[in-house]
Amino acid sequence: MFSGKNKQPETAEIQLDPDRIPEHVAIIMDGNGRWAKKRHLPRVAGHKQGMETVKTIAKAASRMGVKVLTLYAFSTENWKRPQDEVKYIMKLPVTFFNTFMPELIEENVRVKVMGYLDDLPAQTLKAAQDAMKDTEQNTGMILNFALNYGSRAEIVTAAQKLAQQAVDGNIQPDEIDDHLFADNLMTAFLGDLADPDLLIRTSGEERISNFLLWQIAYSEMVFVDDLWPDFSTETLRKAIATYQNRDRRFGGI
């Protein structure tokens, strides 16, 4: 739309139903390397810009009323990448908190980090632990980073924990149901919010890539072409509008 003498295009902000904001949004942040390649930049430039997008989207989601935002930051498979790239990526949590913690506190955001954290470099783990500690009193949106996370490993770990409880005589096999299994997953701390209402993947890829396989059983999925560094508040609003226009059935008719 054009209006007035300025002839500036007006882009009407996507209107969302405030009563149907997805409580838990999960995002596979894909396309960072391609973003850099398109600009003839090193891949790490895409990761750096991708971290800035995390800041923008975390604030936007918090202000829209999202209760949990889970971001797939590093998978158990990502260790196969070139070592210089992995080394750079592993410093991003330190940079993130050094530059963004005041805004997270101001937004009343609580940081959680889930994954196989013992395998992370010491400085990465410390940054994550400090951020979780420094924001544990916050009562607003939970910003949940999946770091060195893999869903199949998470499911196998839960099965091993339950098998050990059975061997120890603390549970009977027929006591194991959906709820008890979910209580042994890394998302257990989210309680009733553990399962994403909306899963977004960027960069046009339409794969799940071993992310929250148990938890997304009934999630709506929205795949957008934007590369993660280009993902904007408007793109998030459009994805949530798409979600709101769907009629979720949870297996029913």
Ligand SMILES: CCc1cc(N2CCCCCC2)n2ncc(-c3ccc(F)cc3)c2n1
């Ligand atoms: C360690 C892997 C990684 C990669 C990464 N990228 C690179 C690839 C994905 C796109 C976003 C930028 N980011 N961006 C923020 C974090 C972050 C993680 C935990 C935390 F507590 C605070 C911040 C991050 N972590």
